[in-house]
Amino acid sequence: MADGRAVGARVAGGRAGAGRPGIGATVGRAAHAAVAALGELVGGLGTALLALLLLIWTAVTAVTSLLGVGLLMVPAVLRALHALAARERHRLGRRGPEVIGPDPAPTRLRPALVDPTTRRELRWLARHASLGLLLGLGGALLPVLAVRDVAFPLYWRLLPENATSTSLGIGVAQTWPDALAAGLLGLGWTAIILGLTPGMARLQARPGRTLLAAGPDTDLSLRVAELTATRAAALDAHATELRRIERSLHDGTQNRIVTVTVLLGAARRMVARDPAGAEELLERAQSAAEQALSELRSVARGILPPVLADRGLAGALTGLAASCPVPCRIDVQAPERCAASVEATAYFVVAEALTNIAKHSGARQATVTVRSRGGRLRLDITDDGRGGAGDTSRAARSGGEAGGSGLTGIRDRIAAHDGTLELASPPGGPTTLKVELPCGL
Known part of the structure; x- marks a missing residue:
C-alpha cells in the first residue's frame, strides 16, 4: 500500500507540474516518444520479415503458375497473405487507432483476381517487405549503434590493434581525443533516435493503415x-x-x-x-x-467519483490502492487526459478488479499499470494469487465468467466504450487482466 501511495503521488505531482514544461520535461517526452517509436519499428520488423518471405513465395508461385505447377500453391499463398494482413491490423490496432478490416477475402484464384481487398493486401505486401523492412532494420540498429559509440571511450583501450571501433568503420583510436570523437558520434545517433524515429514509425505504419483498412466499397455489416x-x-x-x-x-x-x-x-x-x-x-x-x-x-x-475530477486518474487509483487489503503498486503514465466517462470506466474496472483480488485470489500483492498512448488507454492488473479466474477467450464469447466474480460487469462497462478485455489466469496464477479503452477525446 505504501508503494501505491508513493508511485501515485509521484505521478500526480508530475501531472500537476505539467503546466510549466521545462527542458527536462521536453527531453523526457521526446525520449518517451522515441522509445515507443522504436518498439513500433521493431514490431513492424517482425511482420516485414514475414512479408519479405511471403513476397518471395508469391513471386515463385506466380512464375511457376505459368507452367501449371504453381496453381496448386495459390490457395496456401492467399491464406498466408490474408493471415499476415490480419496480424498487421492487430499490431497497428495495439499501437494506435483500430484498423477495421474488410470481410474475409477469397482464397481461390479466380475470385482473388477481381477482389479489391486482395489487390490492396498485395500492394501492402510489396511496400512493407521493402520500405517497412528497411525502417524496421533502422529501428533495431540505431539503439545498438548509439550504445556502442557512446560507450566507446570506456573500452577503446581494450580493443585489439586494427579493430573496427565505431559504427562507421573507423579504425581503433590511438588517443583520448579520438575516443571522445567516437563518443560524440554516439550522441549523434542518439539525436537521430530522438528526432526521427517517431516519423519513421508513422511512415512504416502508413501503408498498413491506408491499404489494409476497409475501403469505402466494403461491406461493413459485421x-x-x-x-x-x-x-x-x-x-x-x-x-x-x-x-x-x-x-x-x-x-x-x-x-x-x-x-x-x-x-x-x-x-x-x-x-x-x-x-x-x-x-x-x-x-x-x-x-x-x-x-x-x-x-x-x-x-x-x-x-462518478469526485476524486477523478480533483486528482485525476492517477490520484484516484492511488486512493484505491491505499484502501485495498492486498498491498498494491500503482504505476500510471498517462500524460494525456481521456474523456471523463472513459476515466470513470477505468476507475471502476480497477476498483472491481481489486475487490475480486481481495475476496477471491489469496494474493500477497497486486500491480496496476496504466499507459496512455496513441489515443488508447491501457490497463494491466496483475496479482500473484491462486489463479483460475476463467478463460476470457471462452467466457467472453459465451457471455459469462466463471464464479460470479464480477468480470461480467467489467466486460459490459468496457464493451460500452468499444474496448477490449483479455484475461490470463492459469491455475496457480498469476492472474493478469488487460483492458484497452479508446480515450474518446
Whole structure:
C-alpha cells in the first residue's frame, strides 16, 4: 500500500507540474516518444520479415503458375497473405487507432483476381517487405549503434590493434581525443533516435493503415453488428447501474431517513413529558441522519467519483490502492487526459478488479499499470494469487465468467466504450487482466 501511495503521488505531482514544461520535461517526452517509436519499428520488423518471405513465395508461385505447377500453391499463398494482413491490423490496432478490416477475402484464384481487398493486401505486401523492412532494420540498429559509440571511450583501450571501433568503420583510436570523437558520434545517433524515429514509425505504419483498412466499397455489416452488440451492452450496463443506485437508495438511505422521521416525531411528542427520553431519541435520530448522509455520499461516489475530477486518474487509483487489503503498486503514465466517462470506466474496472483480488485470489500483492498512448488507454492488473479466474477467450464469447466474480460487469462497462478485455489466469496464477479503452477525446 505504501508503494501505491508513493508511485501515485509521484505521478500526480508530475501531472500537476505539467503546466510549466521545462527542458527536462521536453527531453523526457521526446525520449518517451522515441522509445515507443522504436518498439513500433521493431514490431513492424517482425511482420516485414514475414512479408519479405511471403513476397518471395508469391513471386515463385506466380512464375511457376505459368507452367501449371504453381496453381496448386495459390490457395496456401492467399491464406498466408490474408493471415499476415490480419496480424498487421492487430499490431497497428495495439499501437494506435483500430484498423477495421474488410470481410474475409477469397482464397481461390479466380475470385482473388477481381477482389479489391486482395489487390490492396498485395500492394501492402510489396511496400512493407521493402520500405517497412528497411525502417524496421533502422529501428533495431540505431539503439545498438548509439550504445556502442557512446560507450566507446570506456573500452577503446581494450580493443585489439586494427579493430573496427565505431559504427562507421573507423579504425581503433590511438588517443583520448579520438575516443571522445567516437563518443560524440554516439550522441549523434542518439539525436537521430530522438528526432526521427517517431516519423519513421508513422511512415512504416502508413501503408498498413491506408491499404489494409476497409475501403469505402466494403461491406461493413459485421462491424455494424458488432456496434449493435456494443450498444446493447452499453444499455444493459446503464440499466444495471440504475438498478444498483435505486437499490442502494431504497434499501439504505431511504430507510435511514424514514427512521429519522419516526424518531423526530416520537421526540416531539415526548419533549414535554419526558425531556430525557426525547433527548435520547434526538441523539438516535442524529446518528441515523449521519448514517443516511454517509450512504448518500457513497452512492454519489459510485455514480462518478469526485476524486477523478480533483486528482485525476492517477490520484484516484492511488486512493484505491491505499484502501485495498492486498498491498498494491500503482504505476500510471498517462500524460494525456481521456474523456471523463472513459476515466470513470477505468476507475471502476480497477476498483472491481481489486475487490475480486481481495475476496477471491489469496494474493500477497497486486500491480496496476496504466499507459496512455496513441489515443488508447491501457490497463494491466496483475496479482500473484491462486489463479483460475476463467478463460476470457471462452467466457467472453459465451457471455459469462466463471464464479460470479464480477468480470461480467467489467466486460459490459468496457464493451460500452468499444474496448477490449483479455484475461490470463492459469491455475496457480498469476492472474493478469488487460483492458484497452479508446480515450474518446
